[in-house]
Structures are given as structure tokens and as C-alpha cells.
């Protein structure tokens with residue numbers, strides 16, 4: 001694709017709560033009021049400590065910029081354009097690092113890598129984002145991000161669907177420019193897994209020293225098998241088990257969280273980006289995961305398919321979110 005043909009991904013930057021408007025610049029995104037208050041209070045009394053330990057909320061959020069979604073697809077042709085680089089983030093791990101204090105508390109996990117996955121699309125999968133996190137450093141090592149073209153929908157239906165869902169986020173253009181069928185997404189995902197030594201087609205079976213982390217069971221229990229059946233392909237064997245972060249959250253903090261936003265609010269993590277843009281949600285879930293691991297959580301498998309059936313899933317925690 002030539003430069004002329006490529007429009008900027010238009011991404012809505014502004015979802016500002018009234019509280020954050022008071023204390024923060026207009027680039028602030030949806031920041032939980034709790035965090036805003038706590039930080040404004042601590043800035044006056046403990047500013048020096050604040051600067052040493054972590055960037056202030058203002059820095060944290062004002063320096064945030066939307067990801068270049070062509071880049072996440074490996075298709076950005078504007079890497080030499082300073083204005084483009086100024087507007088869009090091309091660094092996968094930005095705003096996704098623990099500070100020194102938090103890192104000291106990270107406990108050792110059963111896996112070397114977490115793969116945070118958060119699908120979008122109710123009728124068919126429209127977006128397949130995965131954030132790869134090293135469990136020793138809790139750093140984001142890489143992203144896999146593909147927009148997915150539905151296999152059983154008319155062009156007109158696809159256009160309405162994408163306009164409704166991604167139009168309001170300003171990324172319908174990049175969706176149309178990059179979306180590929182689910183079978184191709186899975187092929188590319190498997191090549192990516194092999195590249196990171198997490199799975200080999202010749203060997204098959206589950207992931208090697210890695211586990212999927214999702215917010216709820218819907219993504220891997222329900223949606224992936226459904227989409228495989230629509231796309232007339234076998235369910236890949238590595239989707240056999242996963243970690244539902246909400247179950248780990250419940251058992252670790254002894255509190256029920258119904259969704260990602262609740263967990264973020266309770267842990268006072270600012271939500272960055274657009275909610276229901278899969279790549280931003282996956283990164284926000286990765287932030288919750290980082291926070292929980294820094295708090296001392298052991299993030300273990302919570303659900304596993306029994307036999308070859310896609311329907312039967314065994315849940316490994318007695319206390320879980322239903």
C-alpha cells in the first residue's frame with residue numbers, strides 16, 4: 001500500500017470523566033476517579049517519592065498515544081514520517097512496564113510466558129489480539145494483532161457491522177485495510193508462536209511453558225470453538241486450557257470482579273485507550289495481570305477442556321465467577 005492510499009487511523013482520544021478534567025490535561029483518557037484523587041493528594045505531600053518510584057498520573061496518561069494499528073499488523077509504511085511517529089505509538093511495550101519497587105515483589109510463576117488474549121466480535125470474531133508477557137520480568141515482549149474478516153457474512157453486513165463497532169473508535173478504515181479470514185489469522189498466529197518457541201505444529205499439543213490469560217471464559221471456551229466451526233477448521237490443540245483472570249482475582253483478593261473495568265478500578269489502574277478495541281483491552285488486561293503478579297498472585301490455569309470435546313470444560317478453582 002502506498003503512502004497516499006493510507007489514511008491515518010483516526011482514533012478517538014477523548015473519554016474524559018468530569019473528575020479527570022479538573023486535574024488533568026485533555027489528553028487524559030478514561031482514568032478512574034479514585035486514582036485521580038489518590039494521586040493528586042499524594043503529589044502535594046510526597047512529590048519527590050512519586051517522581052522516583054513511578055511517573056505521575058499526568059505523565060503516565062498525557063504521554064500516552066494510540067497504537068499505529070498498521071504497525072501492529074506489520075503494515076506501517078510511515079516509519080520515516082516524524083509527524084506520524086509523533087501521533088501514533090509504535091512501541092509495543094509502552095506504558096506496560098512495572099517499576100523497580102513493583103518488580104521486587106514479583107513471585108515466580110508456573111510458566112515462562114503469559115499470552116493475554118481478548119477477542120472482539122459477538123457474531124463472528126473481528127479482532128484477535130494477543131499480548132506476550134515474560135513472567136520473570138513481567139515485560140511485554142511482543143504483540144500479535146490481527147483484524148479478522150468474517151467468513152459467513154455478506155459484504156453489506158460486514159460493512160454495517162464494522163461501521164457500528166469500529167466506526168465510532170475511528171479504526172474502521174484500518175480494519176478494512178488489514179482484516180483477513182480467521183483461518184489465515186490462525187496460520188499466522190501459529191508461525192508467531194513458533195517464532196517465540198511457544199508451540200510447534202510438528203509437535204502439536206498445548207503451549208510450551210506458556211498459558212493464555214483471558215478476562216472470563218467466553219473467549220476460549222465459547223468463541224474460538226464457534227469460530228472454528230464457522231470457518232470449518234479443527235480447534236487448534238493449544239486452546240485446551242487457559243487462565244480466567246477473574247477467577248484468579250477472586251481467589252487472590254477475595255473479591256468478585258465482574259469485568260476488566262471493575263478490576264482496574266479496584267486496583268486503581270488507569271484504563272488507557274479505547275474500551276472494546278481488542279488490542280487496547282488486551283493491554284489493559286495485561287496491566288491488571290502485572291499488578292496482580294506484583295501484589296504476589298500465583299496466576300494458575302483455571303479451566304481445561306476434558307477429552308477432545310470442545311463442549312466439556314473442567315474448572316479447576318472451587319470459587320469462581322459464574
Ligand SMILES: [Zn+2]
Nearest residue numbers: 068071076078
Ligand atoms: Zn505507523
